[in-house]
Amino acid sequence: MNLELSPSLKYWLNFFHPIMMWALLAISIYAAYLGLKVQRTRNAQGEEKKELIKGRYNIRHYQIGSILLALMVAGAVGGMAVTYINNGKLFVGPHLLAGLGMTSLIAFSAALSPYMQKGANWARMTHILLNFTLLGLFAWQAITGVQIVQRILTNA
Structure with a gap:
């Protein structure tokens, strides 16, 4: 069974990940505000x-954080999938590695929730540290992502 995508669809799939990630960056800033x-x-x-x-x-912070966790993991996997579909390989570089690191950070951060709910101050401080690190990496990822999009537009 051959599931070859049309060239037009393959091209436009390139923009789903960046648009989703920019929206998630904005939501992340809102989550930080709530926190x-x-x-x-x-x-x-x-x-x-x-x-x-x-x-x-x-409650709002917890809900937004849950949405961020799900969408960031889906966005990271989706970005890698589209890259692989369009190129037959992943490009191992700073953008990919930092993105994988961000996905790990948000998972670790979310995993601290049960401890924070029980009042563990160490978990709360670790959660805050992980999330501000994540936010800094996210801002840097946005810049490197724009460079990748510019390369895609130039090569079109």
């Missing part, structure tokens, strides 16, 4: 704490 609000709520007292609790930042 900072969770931390602020945790440290607040009195009326300020009551007001912050109404924002349900902890």
Whole structure:
């Protein structure tokens, strides 16, 4: 059975991963904002704490984080799949390696959730460190990804 894709479809598949990743970068920044609000709520007292609790930042942060985990893993696998479909190989370089590292970081970060829910401060600090590292790598990936897209457009 031969499942050869049309050249047009193969070309346009190149843009699914970058568009998805730029959206995930924006969502990641929002998740960081929510996480900072969770931390602020945790440290607040009195009326300020009551007001912050109404924002349900902890629930929203957890939900957005879950969505990010699923979509980032799917986006990483999808990006590699499209590269392989179009080129018959993966290009091992900084963009791929950092992307695999980011996928690992978000998995480790999410795996800390049960410990954070039980109040483990070490897990909370590790989660924050991993996520800010992830956000920095994500910003760098966006730049290198634009360079790859420019190469695709130039070669079209």
